[in-house]
Amino acid sequence: MLKIVCQKIFKHRYLITFVGECVGLALALVKSLTVFVADMLKLKSILEPICSSNINEEKHLLPNSSKETMLDPFGASVVADYERLYKEFGIEPFKPLLSKVPNPSFYMRRGIVFGHRDFERILNAMHKHEEFAVLSGIKPTGEFHLGHLMTAKEIIYFQQQGAQTFYCVADIEGYEDNKIPFEKSERIAVDNVADMLALGLDPERSYIYRQSKEIRVKDLAIIFGRAVTLATMKAIYGERHIGLYLSALIQAGDILLPELEEFGGPKPTIIPVGVDQDPHIRLTRDLAQKFHRKYKFIPPSSTYHKLMKGLDGSPKMSKRQMNYFTLHDSPETITQRISNAFTGGRATIKEQRELGGIPEICPVYEMCLFHFVEDDDDIIKIYHDCKTGKLLCGEHKKQTIETVLKFVKEHRRKKKKFIDKAREVLQLE
Protein backbone atom coordinates (compact mmCIF):
# COMPACT_ATOMS: atom_id res chain seq x y z
CA MET A 1 0.00 0.00 0.00
CA LEU A 2 2.73 2.43 1.09
CA LYS A 3 4.68 1.47 -2.00
CA ILE A 4 1.71 2.33 -4.24
CA VAL A 5 1.24 5.72 -2.52
CA CYS A 6 4.93 6.51 -2.89
CA GLN A 7 4.85 5.52 -6.56
CA LYS A 8 1.84 7.82 -7.16
CA ILE A 9 3.52 10.71 -5.36
CA PHE A 10 6.69 10.15 -7.38
CA LYS A 11 4.66 9.98 -10.61
CA HIS A 12 2.87 13.27 -9.88
CA ARG A 13 5.72 15.06 -8.09
CA TYR A 14 5.93 17.84 -10.70
CA LEU A 15 2.19 18.42 -10.45
CA ILE A 16 2.40 18.56 -6.63
CA THR A 17 5.32 21.00 -6.78
CA PHE A 18 3.42 23.12 -9.29
CA VAL A 19 0.26 23.21 -7.13
CA GLY A 20 2.38 24.07 -4.07
CA GLU A 21 4.01 26.97 -5.91
CA CYS A 22 0.61 28.23 -7.08
CA VAL A 23 -0.72 28.20 -3.52
CA GLY A 24 2.41 30.08 -2.33
CA LEU A 25 2.01 32.62 -5.12
CA ALA A 26 -1.69 33.13 -4.33
CA LEU A 27 -0.89 33.65 -0.64
CA ALA A 28 1.80 36.20 -1.51
CA LEU A 29 -0.65 37.97 -3.84
CA VAL A 30 -3.34 38.14 -1.16
CA LYS A 31 -0.76 39.54 1.27
CA SER A 32 0.38 42.23 -1.19
CA LEU A 33 -3.23 43.11 -2.00
CA THR A 34 -4.02 43.48 1.69
CA VAL A 35 -1.06 45.82 2.15
CA PHE A 36 -2.05 47.78 -1.00
CA VAL A 37 -5.70 48.17 0.12
CA ALA A 38 -4.56 49.23 3.60
CA ASP A 39 -2.21 51.83 2.03
CA MET A 40 -4.98 53.11 -0.23
CA LEU A 41 -7.40 53.42 2.65
CA LYS A 42 -4.78 55.31 4.62
CA LEU A 43 -4.11 57.63 1.66
CA LYS A 44 -7.85 58.14 1.14
CA SER A 45 -8.34 59.03 4.78
CA ILE A 46 -5.60 61.65 4.44
CA LEU A 47 -6.62 63.07 1.05
CA GLU A 48 -10.36 63.23 1.54
CA PRO A 49 -10.26 65.81 4.30
CA ILE A 50 -7.65 67.79 2.32
CA CYS A 51 -9.90 67.98 -0.71
CA SER A 52 -13.11 68.68 1.15
CA SER A 53 -14.01 71.82 2.94
CA ASN A 54 -17.09 70.40 4.53
CA ILE A 55 -15.84 67.57 6.62
CA ASN A 56 -14.81 69.43 9.72
CA GLU A 57 -17.28 69.12 12.47
CA GLU A 58 -15.42 72.02 14.09
CA LYS A 59 -16.73 74.42 11.45
CA HIS A 60 -17.98 76.72 14.20
CA LEU A 61 -14.34 77.64 14.83
CA LEU A 62 -14.25 79.50 11.55
CA PRO A 63 -14.64 83.21 12.27
CA ASN A 64 -17.53 84.86 10.47
CA SER A 65 -18.66 81.48 9.19
CA SER A 66 -22.05 81.52 7.59
CA LYS A 67 -24.60 78.88 6.79
CA GLU A 68 -25.61 80.78 3.65
CA THR A 69 -24.33 79.97 0.19
CA MET A 70 -24.37 83.00 -2.05
CA LEU A 71 -22.82 83.41 -5.49
CA ASP A 72 -22.50 87.04 -6.48
CA PRO A 73 -19.82 87.99 -9.01
CA PHE A 74 -20.27 91.66 -8.11
CA GLY A 75 -20.29 91.26 -4.36
CA ALA A 76 -19.36 89.03 -1.48
CA SER A 77 -19.76 85.37 -2.35
CA VAL A 78 -19.92 82.85 0.42
CA VAL A 79 -19.93 79.11 -0.04
CA ALA A 80 -20.76 77.37 3.20
CA ASP A 81 -21.44 74.04 1.54
CA TYR A 82 -20.05 73.01 -1.84
CA GLU A 83 -22.47 70.05 -1.96
CA ARG A 84 -25.37 72.51 -2.18
CA LEU A 85 -23.95 73.90 -5.39
CA TYR A 86 -24.48 70.54 -7.05
CA LYS A 87 -28.05 70.23 -5.89
CA GLU A 88 -29.26 73.82 -6.12
CA PHE A 89 -27.18 75.39 -8.88
CA GLY A 90 -26.87 72.37 -11.18
CA ILE A 91 -23.07 72.40 -11.10
CA GLU A 92 -21.67 68.93 -11.84
CA PRO A 93 -19.04 67.38 -9.53
CA PHE A 94 -15.60 67.23 -11.18
CA LYS A 95 -14.31 64.16 -9.35
CA PRO A 96 -15.96 61.53 -11.62
CA LEU A 97 -14.14 63.05 -14.61
CA LEU A 98 -10.71 63.26 -13.01
CA SER A 99 -9.46 59.87 -14.23
CA LYS A 100 -10.40 60.80 -17.82
CA VAL A 101 -8.33 64.00 -17.90
CA PRO A 102 -5.12 63.16 -19.81
CA ASN A 103 -2.84 65.30 -17.66
CA PRO A 104 -4.83 66.68 -14.72
CA SER A 105 -3.72 69.99 -13.27
CA PHE A 106 -2.50 70.52 -9.75
CA TYR A 107 -5.91 72.02 -8.82
CA MET A 108 -7.84 69.13 -10.36
CA ARG A 109 -5.74 66.50 -8.56
CA ARG A 110 -6.24 68.19 -5.20
CA GLY A 111 -10.00 68.66 -5.53
CA ILE A 112 -9.65 72.46 -5.60
CA VAL A 113 -11.37 72.32 -8.99
CA PHE A 114 -14.50 70.71 -7.62
CA GLY A 115 -17.21 71.37 -10.21
CA HIS A 116 -17.94 71.97 -13.88
CA ARG A 117 -20.52 72.53 -16.54
CA ASP A 118 -20.14 70.46 -19.73
CA PHE A 119 -16.45 69.73 -19.20
CA GLU A 120 -16.97 66.46 -21.13
CA ARG A 121 -17.01 68.54 -24.31
CA ILE A 122 -13.50 69.82 -23.56
CA LEU A 123 -12.32 66.33 -22.61
CA ASN A 124 -13.60 65.04 -25.90
CA ALA A 125 -11.68 67.74 -27.81
CA MET A 126 -8.54 67.01 -25.76
CA HIS A 127 -8.75 63.27 -26.46
CA LYS A 128 -9.38 63.73 -30.17
CA HIS A 129 -6.81 66.54 -30.49
CA GLU A 130 -9.54 68.81 -31.84
CA GLU A 131 -9.60 72.58 -31.59
CA PHE A 132 -10.80 74.12 -28.31
CA ALA A 133 -10.30 77.45 -26.61
CA VAL A 134 -9.73 78.75 -23.10
CA LEU A 135 -10.80 82.18 -21.93
CA SER A 136 -10.41 83.87 -18.63
CA GLY A 137 -9.34 87.25 -17.44
CA ILE A 138 -8.72 89.75 -14.73
CA LYS A 139 -10.54 92.79 -13.41
CA PRO A 140 -7.76 95.40 -13.30
CA THR A 141 -8.36 96.79 -9.83
CA GLY A 142 -4.91 96.33 -8.29
CA GLU A 143 -1.88 94.13 -7.93
CA PHE A 144 -1.91 90.37 -8.49
CA HIS A 145 -2.94 88.39 -5.41
CA LEU A 146 -3.34 84.69 -4.71
CA GLY A 147 -6.88 84.61 -6.16
CA HIS A 148 -5.58 85.98 -9.48
CA LEU A 149 -2.75 83.47 -9.32
CA MET A 150 -5.24 80.59 -9.34
CA THR A 151 -6.99 81.70 -12.52
CA ALA A 152 -3.60 82.47 -14.09
CA LYS A 153 -2.33 78.95 -13.45
CA GLU A 154 -5.54 77.45 -14.82
CA ILE A 155 -5.45 79.39 -18.08
CA ILE A 156 -1.76 78.56 -18.54
CA TYR A 157 -2.53 74.89 -17.88
CA PHE A 158 -5.15 74.79 -20.66
CA GLN A 159 -2.83 76.66 -23.02
CA GLN A 160 -0.22 73.98 -22.39
CA GLN A 161 -2.85 71.34 -23.20
CA GLY A 162 -3.28 72.91 -26.65
CA ALA A 163 -6.12 75.41 -26.17
CA GLN A 164 -6.38 78.54 -28.30
CA THR A 165 -5.95 81.13 -25.54
CA PHE A 166 -7.86 84.33 -24.80
CA TYR A 167 -7.03 86.61 -21.88
CA CYS A 168 -9.36 89.48 -21.19
CA VAL A 169 -8.64 92.58 -19.13
CA ALA A 170 -12.12 93.37 -17.81
CA ASP A 171 -11.68 97.13 -17.57
CA ILE A 172 -15.37 97.86 -18.25
CA GLU A 173 -16.29 95.72 -15.26
CA GLY A 174 -13.54 97.46 -13.26
CA TYR A 175 -15.15 100.78 -14.11
CA GLU A 176 -18.75 99.72 -13.48
CA ASP A 177 -18.13 97.59 -10.41
CA ASN A 178 -15.12 99.26 -8.75
CA LYS A 179 -15.23 102.78 -10.22
CA ILE A 180 -11.68 102.42 -11.60
CA PRO A 181 -11.19 105.08 -14.32
CA PHE A 182 -9.94 103.71 -17.64
CA GLU A 183 -6.69 105.75 -17.47
CA LYS A 184 -5.90 104.04 -14.18
CA SER A 185 -6.96 100.54 -15.21
CA GLU A 186 -4.71 100.86 -18.26
CA ARG A 187 -1.67 101.15 -15.97
CA ILE A 188 -2.86 98.31 -13.77
CA ALA A 189 -3.51 96.14 -16.84
CA VAL A 190 0.13 96.45 -17.98
CA ASP A 191 1.21 95.23 -14.58
CA ASN A 192 -1.30 92.36 -14.52
CA VAL A 193 -0.42 91.17 -18.01
CA ALA A 194 3.32 91.27 -17.15
CA ASP A 195 2.46 89.04 -14.16
CA MET A 196 0.72 86.58 -16.50
CA LEU A 197 3.68 86.49 -18.88
CA ALA A 198 6.09 85.97 -15.99
CA LEU A 199 3.97 83.04 -14.82
CA GLY A 200 4.28 81.38 -18.21
CA LEU A 201 1.46 82.57 -20.50
CA ASP A 202 2.80 82.41 -24.04
CA PRO A 203 1.91 85.76 -25.67
CA GLU A 204 2.57 84.42 -29.16
CA ARG A 205 -0.23 81.88 -28.73
CA SER A 206 -2.67 84.16 -26.87
CA TYR A 207 -5.15 86.86 -27.75
CA ILE A 208 -4.83 89.40 -24.91
CA TYR A 209 -7.16 92.39 -25.00
CA ARG A 210 -8.95 95.08 -23.03
CA GLN A 211 -12.76 94.95 -23.09
CA SER A 212 -13.03 98.68 -23.70
CA LYS A 213 -10.95 98.36 -26.89
CA GLU A 214 -12.49 95.19 -28.29
CA ILE A 215 -15.34 96.32 -30.51
CA ARG A 216 -16.52 92.75 -31.26
CA VAL A 217 -17.18 92.13 -27.58
CA LYS A 218 -19.15 95.37 -27.27
CA ASP A 219 -21.12 94.55 -30.45
CA LEU A 220 -22.07 91.17 -29.04
CA ALA A 221 -23.25 92.82 -25.82
CA ILE A 222 -25.52 95.12 -27.82
CA ILE A 223 -26.90 92.18 -29.82
CA PHE A 224 -27.46 90.10 -26.67
CA GLY A 225 -29.23 92.98 -24.91
CA ARG A 226 -32.35 92.41 -26.97
CA ALA A 227 -32.75 88.86 -25.65
CA VAL A 228 -32.52 89.61 -21.92
CA THR A 229 -35.21 91.21 -19.83
CA LEU A 230 -34.66 93.33 -16.76
CA ALA A 231 -36.46 90.65 -14.74
CA THR A 232 -33.88 88.05 -15.85
CA MET A 233 -30.99 90.32 -14.89
CA LYS A 234 -32.55 90.96 -11.49
CA ALA A 235 -33.13 87.25 -10.98
CA ILE A 236 -29.48 86.47 -11.74
CA TYR A 237 -27.65 89.47 -10.27
CA GLY A 238 -30.14 91.09 -7.91
CA GLU A 239 -31.09 94.77 -8.05
CA ARG A 240 -28.04 96.51 -9.59
CA HIS A 241 -27.31 99.67 -11.54
CA ILE A 242 -27.57 99.43 -15.32
CA GLY A 243 -23.79 99.61 -15.73
CA LEU A 244 -23.36 96.27 -14.00
CA TYR A 245 -26.03 94.63 -16.15
CA LEU A 246 -24.20 96.07 -19.15
CA SER A 247 -20.89 94.71 -17.95
CA ALA A 248 -22.51 91.27 -17.50
CA LEU A 249 -23.58 91.35 -21.18
CA ILE A 250 -20.05 92.39 -22.12
CA GLN A 251 -18.69 89.42 -20.18
CA ALA A 252 -21.03 87.21 -22.21
CA GLY A 253 -19.45 88.80 -25.29
CA ASP A 254 -15.97 87.96 -23.94
CA ILE A 255 -16.91 84.36 -23.30
CA LEU A 256 -18.32 83.84 -26.80
CA LEU A 257 -15.61 85.86 -28.61
CA PRO A 258 -13.45 82.76 -29.34
CA GLU A 259 -16.37 81.31 -31.30
CA LEU A 260 -16.62 84.14 -33.83
CA GLU A 261 -15.59 83.45 -37.43
CA GLU A 262 -12.51 85.72 -37.07
CA PHE A 263 -11.14 83.25 -34.51
CA GLY A 264 -12.02 80.10 -36.42
CA GLY A 265 -15.75 79.84 -35.64
CA PRO A 266 -17.70 77.79 -33.08
CA LYS A 267 -15.62 75.54 -30.88
CA PRO A 268 -15.71 74.11 -27.36
CA THR A 269 -14.49 76.80 -24.98
CA ILE A 270 -13.49 76.31 -21.38
CA ILE A 271 -13.86 79.09 -18.82
CA PRO A 272 -11.90 78.26 -15.66
CA VAL A 273 -13.17 80.48 -12.85
CA GLY A 274 -13.91 80.79 -9.17
CA VAL A 275 -17.39 79.49 -8.42
CA ASP A 276 -18.58 83.04 -7.63
CA GLN A 277 -18.50 83.69 -11.40
CA ASP A 278 -21.10 81.03 -12.18
CA PRO A 279 -23.93 83.56 -12.74
CA HIS A 280 -21.99 84.91 -15.77
CA ILE A 281 -21.60 81.38 -17.11
CA ARG A 282 -25.32 80.64 -16.73
CA LEU A 283 -26.29 83.86 -18.49
CA THR A 284 -23.84 83.20 -21.33
CA ARG A 285 -24.87 79.60 -21.84
CA ASP A 286 -28.46 80.78 -22.13
CA LEU A 287 -27.47 83.47 -24.66
CA ALA A 288 -25.41 80.95 -26.66
CA GLN A 289 -28.57 78.89 -27.09
CA LYS A 290 -30.74 81.89 -27.94
CA PHE A 291 -28.29 83.00 -30.65
CA HIS A 292 -27.39 79.53 -31.87
CA ARG A 293 -29.24 79.91 -35.15
CA LYS A 294 -27.32 83.08 -36.09
CA TYR A 295 -23.82 82.26 -34.75
CA LYS A 296 -23.90 78.46 -34.23
CA PHE A 297 -22.46 79.06 -30.75
CA ILE A 298 -21.55 76.03 -28.69
CA PRO A 299 -22.50 76.76 -25.05
CA PRO A 300 -19.29 77.42 -23.11
CA SER A 301 -17.98 74.87 -20.63
CA SER A 302 -16.65 75.85 -17.24
CA THR A 303 -14.62 74.54 -14.35
CA TYR A 304 -15.03 75.95 -10.86
CA HIS A 305 -12.38 76.24 -8.21
CA LYS A 306 -12.98 76.73 -4.53
CA LEU A 307 -12.57 80.22 -3.12
CA MET A 308 -9.59 80.97 -0.93
CA LYS A 309 -10.20 82.16 2.60
CA GLY A 310 -8.83 85.41 3.91
CA LEU A 311 -5.78 85.20 6.14
CA ASP A 312 -8.01 86.11 9.06
CA GLY A 313 -10.02 82.95 8.40
CA SER A 314 -13.01 84.80 6.94
CA PRO A 315 -14.62 83.20 3.89
CA LYS A 316 -13.09 85.52 1.29
CA MET A 317 -10.03 87.67 0.70
CA SER A 318 -11.08 91.26 0.90
CA LYS A 319 -9.36 94.57 0.34
CA ARG A 320 -11.42 96.18 3.04
CA GLN A 321 -10.29 93.68 5.67
CA MET A 322 -6.69 93.60 4.33
CA ASN A 323 -6.71 89.87 4.94
CA TYR A 324 -4.46 88.89 2.04
CA PHE A 325 -1.21 89.97 0.39
CA THR A 326 -0.27 90.67 -3.21
CA LEU A 327 2.75 89.43 -5.13
CA HIS A 328 4.09 92.97 -4.96
CA ASP A 329 3.79 93.72 -1.28
CA SER A 330 7.06 94.25 0.56
CA PRO A 331 8.68 91.23 2.27
CA GLU A 332 7.89 92.94 5.60
CA THR A 333 4.17 93.22 4.78
CA ILE A 334 3.99 89.61 3.59
CA THR A 335 5.84 88.39 6.67
CA GLN A 336 3.58 90.38 8.95
CA ARG A 337 0.34 89.21 7.28
CA ILE A 338 1.31 85.54 7.44
CA SER A 339 2.66 85.86 10.98
CA ASN A 340 -0.64 87.37 12.12
CA ALA A 341 -2.81 84.91 10.18
CA PHE A 342 -5.58 82.96 11.82
CA THR A 343 -4.75 79.23 12.07
CA GLY A 344 -6.37 75.97 12.99
CA GLY A 345 -3.95 75.71 15.92
CA ARG A 346 -4.91 75.07 19.54
CA ALA A 347 -4.70 77.52 22.41
CA THR A 348 -1.47 76.10 23.83
CA ILE A 349 1.48 74.10 22.54
CA LYS A 350 0.62 71.32 24.99
CA GLU A 351 -2.93 71.07 23.64
CA GLN A 352 -1.70 71.11 20.07
CA ARG A 353 0.80 68.33 20.76
CA GLU A 354 -2.01 66.28 22.34
CA LEU A 355 -4.96 67.06 20.08
CA GLY A 356 -3.31 68.16 16.83
CA GLY A 357 -4.33 71.17 14.74
CA ILE A 358 -7.28 71.64 12.38
CA PRO A 359 -5.84 72.20 8.90
CA GLU A 360 -9.32 72.19 7.31
CA ILE A 361 -10.02 75.65 8.69
CA CYS A 362 -6.48 77.00 8.46
CA PRO A 363 -5.66 79.66 5.85
CA VAL A 364 -1.92 78.96 6.21
CA TYR A 365 -2.53 75.34 5.29
CA GLU A 366 -4.80 76.46 2.45
CA MET A 367 -2.05 78.72 1.07
CA CYS A 368 0.30 75.75 0.96
CA LEU A 369 -2.37 73.48 -0.57
CA PHE A 370 -3.46 75.98 -3.24
CA HIS A 371 -0.08 77.46 -4.16
CA PHE A 372 3.14 76.89 -2.34
CA VAL A 373 3.62 73.16 -1.85
CA GLU A 374 3.96 71.55 -5.27
CA ASP A 375 4.55 67.95 -4.28
CA ASP A 376 1.43 65.97 -3.30
CA ASP A 377 3.43 63.84 -0.84
CA ASP A 378 4.70 66.98 0.91
CA ILE A 379 1.21 68.42 1.38
CA ILE A 380 -0.03 65.07 2.73
CA LYS A 381 2.86 65.14 5.22
CA ILE A 382 1.98 68.68 6.36
CA TYR A 383 -1.64 67.67 6.82
CA HIS A 384 -0.67 64.56 8.75
CA ASP A 385 1.94 66.35 10.90
CA CYS A 386 -0.57 69.08 11.75
CA LYS A 387 -3.30 66.59 12.64
CA THR A 388 -0.99 64.58 14.87
CA GLY A 389 0.45 67.60 16.66
CA LYS A 390 3.92 67.07 15.26
CA LEU A 391 3.87 70.41 13.44
CA LEU A 392 3.28 73.61 15.37
CA CYS A 393 1.82 76.79 13.92
CA GLY A 394 4.81 79.04 14.63
CA GLU A 395 7.18 76.64 12.91
CA HIS A 396 4.79 76.15 9.98
CA LYS A 397 4.23 79.86 9.50
CA LYS A 398 8.00 80.41 9.45
CA GLN A 399 8.47 77.76 6.74
CA THR A 400 5.58 79.19 4.72
CA ILE A 401 6.93 82.75 4.93
CA GLU A 402 10.30 81.54 3.60
CA THR A 403 8.65 79.71 0.69
CA VAL A 404 6.38 82.63 -0.18
CA LEU A 405 9.18 85.22 -0.07
CA LYS A 406 11.37 83.04 -2.28
CA PHE A 407 8.56 82.65 -4.82
CA VAL A 408 7.70 86.35 -4.78
CA LYS A 409 11.33 87.42 -5.24
CA GLU A 410 11.79 85.14 -8.23
CA HIS A 411 8.44 86.18 -9.72
CA ARG A 412 9.29 89.88 -9.54
CA ARG A 413 12.66 89.27 -11.13
CA LYS A 414 10.98 87.53 -14.08
CA LYS A 415 8.15 90.05 -14.31
CA LYS A 416 10.44 93.05 -14.80
CA LYS A 417 11.49 91.63 -18.15
CA PHE A 418 7.89 91.46 -19.38
CA ILE A 419 6.69 95.03 -18.80
CA ASP A 420 7.54 96.15 -22.35
CA LYS A 421 6.01 93.05 -23.84
CA ALA A 422 2.84 93.65 -21.81
CA ARG A 423 2.59 97.20 -23.17
CA GLU A 424 3.09 95.84 -26.67
CA VAL A 425 0.36 93.16 -26.45
CA LEU A 426 -2.05 95.71 -24.97
CA GLN A 427 -1.17 98.04 -27.84
CA LEU A 428 -0.07 100.90 -25.60
CA GLU A 429 2.60 103.39 -26.56
Ligand code: SF4
Ligand atom coordinates in the same frame (compact mmCIF):
# COMPACT_ATOMS: atom_id res chain seq x y z
S1 SF4 B 1 0.30 73.61 12.07
FE1 SF4 B 1 0.09 74.71 10.17
S2 SF4 B 1 -1.63 73.77 9.15
FE2 SF4 B 1 -1.71 73.17 11.29
S3 SF4 B 1 -3.07 74.67 12.19
FE3 SF4 B 1 -0.98 75.39 12.52
S4 SF4 B 1 -0.57 76.74 10.78
FE4 SF4 B 1 -2.38 75.54 10.29
